[in-house]
Every structure is written in C-alpha cells, then in structure tokens.
Amino acid sequence: MTLKATGRLDLTDRRLLEKAQDEFPLTVRPWENIGNDLGITEKEVMKRLSRLSRRGFIRRIGPALDAKRVGLQASTLIAMKVPKNKIQNVANMISIYQEVSHCYQREHEYNLWFTIAAHNELELEKIIQEIRRGAGIAEHDVLNLPSTRIFKLDVRFQLT
Amino acid sequence: MDSLDLEILFALQDGIPLVREPFSAIAVHLGITPDEVIERLKRLREEKVIRKFGLFVWKRKVGVVANAMVVWAVPSNRVQEVAEFLSKFREVTHCYERRTTPNWRYNLYTMIHGVKRKTVSEFVKKLSDEVGVEDYLILLSVREFVRRSTGPIRPEGWSGSEPSDIN
Numbered sequence: 001m002t003l004k005a006t007g008r009l010d011l012t013d014r015r016l017l018e019k020a021q022d023e024f025p026l027t028v029r030p031w032e033n034i035g036n037d038l039g040i041t042e043k044e045v046m047k048r049l050s051r052l053s054r055r056g057f058i059r060r061i062g063p064a065l066d067a068k069r070v071g072l073q074a075s076t077l078i079a080m081k082v083p084k085n086k087i088q089n090v091a092n093m094i095s096i097y098q099e100v101s102h103c104y105q106r107e108h109e110y111n112l113w114f115t116i117a118a119h120n121e122l123e124l125e126k127i128i129q130e131i132r133r134g135a136g137i138a139e140h141d142v143l144n145l146p147s148t149r150i151f152k153l154d155v156r157f158q159l160t
Numbered sequence: 161m162d163s164l165d166l167e168i169l170f171a172l173q174d175g176i177p178l179v180r181e182p183f184s185a186i187a188v189h190l191g192i193t194p195d196e197v198i199e200r201l202k203r204l205r206e207e208k209v210i211r212k213f214g215l216f217v218w219k220r221k222v223g224v225v226a227n228a229m230v231v232w233a234v235p236s237n238r239v240q241e242v243a244e245f246l247s248k249f250r251e252v253t254h255c256y257e258r259r260t261t262p263n264w265r266y267n268l269y270t271m272i273h274g275v276k277r278k279t280v281s282e283f284v285k286k287l288s289d290e291v292g293v294e295d296y297l298i299l300l301s302v303r304e305f306v307r308r309s310t311g312p313i314r315p316e317g318w319s320g321s322e323p324s325d326i327n
Binding site for chain 1: 166178183202204209210214227247256300301303308
C-alpha cells in the first residue's frame with residue numbers, strides 16, 4: 001500500500017511503515033533488521049515507531065490470524081436496524097464483546113454492521129441473542145449473514 | 161499446531177512490545193528460547209494460521225478514505241464468475257458470498273478500499289456496467305466503532321486436533 005503524503009510523516013517514516021507492514025522480519029532483533037534495510041539505527045527505528053504509535057498511526061504490530069484455524073469455527077456478519085439516538089449506546093455494548101472484531105455504522109436503514117467469531121454455532125447464537133436483547137432490537141430488525149464462500153480476502157487489509 | 165503455539169498466539173494477540181527483543185519476554189514466560197518462539201511463528205505463518213505478521217496502521221490516519229461495502233444481488237449461476245471478475249480489481253479488497261434472507265436478497269459482498277468517498281458511486285457504477293449486475297447497494301461507513309484483531313483464543317480449551325480447512 002502506498003501511503004499518501006499526510007504532511008506529518010517524513011520519507012523515512014513512510015518507508016518504515018511500509019517495510020514493517022509488508023516485510024516484517026521474524027527475528028530476535030527485528031527493529032535492528034528493519035534499520036539495516038532502511039539505513040538507520042535500531043534505536044532510531046524504535047524511536048520513530050514509538051512516536052508514530054503515540055500519534056495514533058499504528059494499530060498494532062503482531063499476527064493476523066485465520067480465525068478458523070485457531071478454533072473459531074463459527075462466524076457471521078450481523079446487520080441491525082438501530083434507532084439513531086440509541087446507536088452509540090448499542091455500539092458501546094457491542095464493543096465489550098471480544099468476539100466482535102468489526103463494528104461499523106453504515107448509511108442504510110440497517111445501520112449497524114458487526115462481525116462475530118465464536119468457537120461454535122451454539123456460542124455464536126448465544127452471543128447474537130444476548131446482543132440483540134441487550135440492545136432491545138426485535139428479531140425482524142436483525143440480519144444474520146454468514147459467509148458461504150470467500151473469493152478474496154486481502155491480508156494487507158485484514159478484515160476477519 | 162500444538163498448545164504451545166496457541167499460547168504464543170494468545171500472548172501476542174494485542175501485539176508485540178516495542179523493546180529490542182520483542183519475543184524474549186514471551187519466551188521466558190513459556191520456558192523456551194526466543195529462537196523457538198520465532199521458529200514457531202515462522203511455521204505458523206507458512207501454514208497460514210498466521211495470515212500476516214507485521215505492522216497494522218490505522219487506515220484513516222494514513223490517508224486511506226472511504227470504507228465502502230457494496231452488496232450485490234447476483235443470480236446464483238453467475239456468482240462465481242462475477243466474484244472472480246470483481247476480485248481482480250485492486251480496490252476490491254474482499255469478496256464474500258453470504259447467505260440471503262427472505263427480506264435481504266444480496267448474496268455477494270465486496271469491500272472497496274482506497275477510493276475517495278465522492279468517487280465511490282462512480283467507481284461502483286463502472287464495476288456494475290462491466291460485470292452486468294445492476295442490483296446493488298453501496299453501504300458507506302459512517303462511523304467505525306470496533307476494529308481489532310481476531311479473538312479471543314482460548315488455549316485452555318484446545319483439544320489438540322486442528323479443525324479441517326474450510327474455504
């Protein structure tokens with residue numbers, strides 16, 4: 001992904017972010033390896049990453065997992081019709097569930113969309129009902145949309 | 161994949177620390193060497209249990225705008241063909257077929273990234289014309305409430321057998 005110049009990242013920052021996204025070295029001293037590739041010291045890599053992190057550019061550095069391979073066998077996408085004045089509260093409640101990885105408000109009468117990953121279908125259904133009842137949403141205002149086939153899943157923009 | 165692998169993945173769920181040797185702490189905690197942690201991570205990456213290991217940016221911060229989910233109602237005998245066609249576009253980062261319901265007929269979902277908000281509908285119209293599917297909806301994101309890594313993982317609950325590959 002080429003990063004647009006935001007005016008707040010210098011060239012080295014942008015190269016650092018791209019290197020760390022696309023070619024992260026799994027080594028004992030990864031920042032040193034990255035520094036070698038960019039022609040800067042390990043210390044400078046860490047300093048820049050720390051600053052970028054404080055400024056909110058970095059979400060995290062770590063693994064993105066295949067949910068099914070780590071035991072999360074059941075997942076789905078849920079869409080709900082939530083009254084506008086309740087949407088923040090409902091979203092706050094939903095975000096407490098660690099099983100929810102994404103939650104967005106969208107421009108449609110089904111205005112709250114979120115993904116849930118659970119160990120099995122029973123657990124998944126339980127979470128869906130808990131969320132629905134907790135939010136005070138009627139069953140007919142909820143869409144349960146599990147995937148049946150995955151044609152493309154871009155690891156650079158992972159969206160489990 | 162064994163329970164030690166899972167322990168490592170569980171420990172790294174929220175990311176690695178910004179220290180000179182980020183894998184040493186987890187190694188000490190598990191009673192193994194950093195090299196072993198790294199070998200395991202490499203293997204998990206090769207086996208695609210780890211889809212990607214690296215830095216994840218907050219997309220809005222780095223200037224990528226508009227998270228558009230476009231849903232399409234595609235005749236079932238054309239889903240494969242349409243999906244493969246749409247997936248060829250760089251801007252289409254995800255393409256899933258999903259279940260329909262009696263009051264929701266859209267069966268193909270594409271995530272569009274890297275397209276400016278005001279040009280999304282133009283871009284999607286172009287896709288629609290090229291692929292010959294006119295029944296679609298653009299569901300632009302208004303707010304992001306939750307965006308985090310897959311979880312939770314439960315090392316204690318691991319039975320030791322790996323589930324069969326789906327998709």
